[in-house]
Amino acid sequence: MQPAFSVIFLTTLIGMGQGVFLAIYTEHVYSVLNVVQQSNNSQFYVIGSVVALGLLVLGLFASFFHLGHPERAWRAATMWRTSWLSREVIVLPIVMFFVFVYAVLHFFEFNIVLITFGSIDVNLSLVIGAVATLTVFALYICTAMIYASLKFLQEWHCVLTVLNYTLLGSASGFTATALLSFYTQADKFNFYLGWSLVLLVLAFISRIASLYRNRRLRPISTVQTAIGIRHNQIKQKSMGFMGGAVNTRDFFHGKTRLFIRSIKQIFIWLLFIVPLCIMTLTFYSPSYEMIGLAMISMYLGLLAERWYFFADANHPQNIYYQVIS
Amino acid sequence: MKQYKTSKQLALVIDLNVCVGCHACVTNCKEWNTSGSAGALSDDNPYDKDPTGTFFNRVQTYEIGEYPKTETIHFPKSCLHCEEPPCVPVCPTGASYKREEDGIVLVDYDKCIGCRYCSWACPYGAREIDEHQKVMKKCTLCVDRIYDTDLPEEERKPACVLACPTSARLFGDVHDPDSEVSEAIREQGGYQLMPEWGSKPSNHYLPRRKQKVKHSPEELERVDNPLKKEDYQAEDSAGPSLDDVTSW
Numbered sequence: 001m002q003p004a005f006s007v008i009f010l011t012t013l014i015g016m017g018q019g020v021f022l023a024i025y026t027e028h029v030y031s032v033l034n035v036v037q038q039s040n041n042s043q044f045y046v047i048g049s050v051v052a053l054g055l056l057v058l059g060l061f062a063s064f065f066h067l068g069h070p071e072r073a074w075r076a077a078t079m080w081r082t083s084w085l086s087r088e089v090i091v092l093p094i095v096m097f098f099v100f101v102y103a104v105l106h107f108f109e110f111n112i113v114l115i116t117f118g119s120i121d122v123n124l125s126l127v128i129g130a131v132a133t134l135t136v137f138a139l140y141i142c143t144a145m146i147y148a149s150l151k152f153l154q155e156w157h158c159v160l161t162v163l164n165y166t167l168l169g170s171a172s173g174f175t176a177t178a179l180l181s182f183y184t185q186a187d188k189f190n191f192y193l194g195w196s197l198v199l200l201v202l203a204f205i206s207r208i209a210s211l212y213r214n215r216r217l218r219p220i221s222t223v224q225t226a227i228g229i230r231h232n233q234i235k236q237k238s239m240g241f242m243g244g245a246v247n248t249r250d251f252f253h254g255k256t257r258l259f260i261r262s263i264k265q266i267f268i269w270l271l272f273i274v275p276l277c278i279m280t281l282t283f284y285s286p287s288y289e290m291i292g293l294a295m296i297s298m299y300l301g302l303l304a305e306r307w308y309f310f311a312d313a314n315h316p317q318n319i320y321y322q323v324i325s
Numbered sequence: 326m327k328q329y330k331t332s333k334q335l336a337l338v339i340d341l342n343v344c345v346g347c348h349a350c351v352t353n354c355k356e357w358n359t360s361g362s363a364g365a366l367s368d369d370n371p372y373d374k375d376p377t378g379t380f381f382n383r384v385q386t387y388e389i390g391e392y393p394k395t396e397t398i399h400f401p402k403s404c405l406h407c408e409e410p411p412c413v414p415v416c417p418t419g420a421s422y423k424r425e426e427d428g429i430v431l432v433d434y435d436k437c438i439g440c441r442y443c444s445w446a447c448p449y450g451a452r453e454i455d456e457h458q459k460v461m462k463k464c465t466l467c468v469d470r471i472y473d474t475d476l477p478e479e480e481r482k483p484a485c486v487l488a489c490p491t492s493a494r495l496f497g498d499v500h501d502p503d504s505e506v507s508e509a510i511r512e513q514g515g516y517q518l519m520p521e522w523g524s525k526p527s528n529h530y531l532p533r534r535k536q537k538v539k540h541s542p543e544e545l546e547r548v549d550n551p552l553k554k555e556d557y558q559a560e561d562s563a564g565p566s567l568d569d570v571t572s573w
C-alpha cells in the first residue's frame with residue numbers, strides 16, 4: 001500500500017496518547033493498592049491526562065487530512081455494526097471523554113469514596129479510570145482491526161497486528177510518561193521507566209514475530225486467479241491506460257526494495273534497539289536528556305515502523321496494474 | 326458477516342472469446358458517466374504530460390504462453406457487483422451499499438467522506454476516488470439508464486454493452502435461470518475472478534474457446550457406397566420423362 005502520512009500520524013499519536021493514560025492509571029492503581037509508595041499524585045494525574053488528551057486531539061486532527069470530505073466526518077459514526085473504522089470513530093471520543101472526566105476529578109480533588117475494601121478506598125476517579133482503561137483497549141483493538149480485518153491484505157490479517165498496535169502504543173506512552181515524571185514526580189520515574197522497558201521488549205518480540213510471519217507469506221491471489229486463466233505463463237501487456245490512476249498511486253509505495261529494507265532497519269534500530277539501550281542506562285543513572293533522547297528516537301522509529309507497516313502490505317489489486325501501456 | 330440476499334442480481338457477462346480489445350466500452354462508459362447529473366468523472370492533464378483520470382471500466386491485455394505459442398487476451402474489468410461485496414460492510418458512513426431490488430453496488434456521493442477504506446477492501450481495484458469531487462466512484466451498471474423509461478426498450482442497457490461492436494458484453498439477471506446471461510454462464514463455462522476471497526462476483530467471464538471441428542474419416546467418405554460410384558442413379562430413371570425433366 002501507499003503509506004499516507006495522515007494515517008501514520010493518527011495511529012502513532014493516538015496510540016501514544018492512550019499509552020500515557022494507561023501509564024498514569026497503572027501508577028494510580030498501584031498506589032491505591034500500596035504497591036508503590038503513596039503520595040499526593042493528583043497534580044501529576046492531571047498533567048498526564050492533559051498530555052494524553054492533547055495527543056488524542058492531535059491524532060484526530062491528523063486524521064482529517066485523510067478525508068476527502070472532513071465536514072461530513074460525523075457520518076462515519078453510523079455503521080458501527082459492520083465497520084471497524086466506524087467503531088474507531090465512536091470509541092475515540094469516548095476515550096477522550098473519560099480521560100477528560102478523570103482529569104477533572106483529579107483537578108478538583110473530587111475523591112468521594114464509593115466502597116472500602118479493608119484498607120483500600122475505591123474512589124470515583126479509580127472507577128472512571130477503569131472505564132477509561134477499558135475504552136483505551138477497545139480503541140487499540142478498533143484501530144488495529146481496521147487493518148487486520150481485511151483478509152486479502154495478508155500481511156495485516158493477523159492477530160499480531162492488534163498486538164503490535166497495543167504494545168507499541170503502550171510502550172511509547174509509558175516512555176512519554178517517564179519523561180513527564182522526571183521533574184514533576186521524580187520518585188515514580190523508575191516505575192514508568194521499568195514498565196516502558198518491559199513493554200518495549202514485548203513489542204520488539206511481537207513485531208519481529210510479525211516480520212518473520214510476513215516474510216514467509218505466499219500470496220493467495222495470482223495473475224491466474226485474477227483473470228481466471230489456467231496457464232503458467234501469463235504476462236500483462238497493457239493495464240489499459242498509459243497515464244496515472246488511483247490504482248497505480250494508492251496501492252503501491254513506488255519505492256525500491258533497498259529503500260524498503262532500509263526503512264525496516266531504521267525502525268528496528270530507532271524504535272527498539274537504541275531506546276532499549278538508552279533506557280537501560282537511564283535506569284542506573286537517571287538523566288532527563290537521556291530519556292528525552294530515547295523518546296525522540298522512539299517516536300521517529302514509530303513513524304518509520306508505521307510507514308513500513310503500510311508499505312509492506314501487498315494489495316491483490318496490484319496484480320492488475322503491472323505494465324503501463 | 327452480513328448476508329446479502331437479493332432476488333434479482335443484475336450483472337455483466339464478458340466473453341473473452343469475442344473481445345477484441347477495442348476500448349469502445351471504456352469510451353462509451355466514460356462518455357455516459359461523465360455527462361450525468363452526478364457530475365463529471367474528473368481528469369487531470371488529459372492531453373498533456375502525466376494524464377490521470379477516473380474511469381469505471383478498463384480493458385487490459387495479457388499475453389498467455391510463450392512465443393510462438395501465444396495467445397492475446399483482452400480483459401475488460403469494472404466493478405463486479407459482488408454478491409458478498411467486501412467493500413460494503415467496511416464503509417463507516419453507509420455511503421456504499423448494495424441495492425436490495427437488483428443487487429447493484431452503489432456509492433451515495435452525498436454521504437461519502439472520501440476515506441478510501443472501501444477501495445482498500447475491494448480486491449479487484451474496481452473503485453477509484455474522484456480526486457476533484459473527493460468521493461469514491463465506481464461502475465453503477467448505468468443505473469441511471471437501465472430503468473429510464475424515456476429511452477426505447479432496447480437502449481435500456483449499460484453504455485458499455487451498447488457500445489461493444491462484437492457483443493462481447495451481455496447484461497442481465499444472473500439469478501434468473503432463463504436469462505441470456507445465466508444460460509451463457511451455464512453453457513459456456515462462465516467463471517468468477519479471484520474466487521478465493523468469497524466475494525462471489527456477479528459479473529462473470531466466458532473463457533477462450535477454440536473453435537475446432539472434428540471430422541472422422543467416416544464423415545468424409547460414404548460408408549453406404551462401397552463401389553465409390555458418385556453418379557449412381559436409380560434403375561428406373563433410364564431415360565427422361567415429361568414430368569421429371571428437372572430431376573437429373
Ligand code: SF4
Nearest residue numbers: 404405407410412447
Ligand atoms: S468488485 Fe470491488 S467494488 Fe465492486 S462489489 Fe466487488 S468488492 Fe465491491
Ligand code: SF4
Nearest residue numbers: 416437438440441443
Ligand atoms: S470512501 Fe466513501 S464509500 Fe468508501 S468507505 Fe469511505 S465513506 Fe464509504
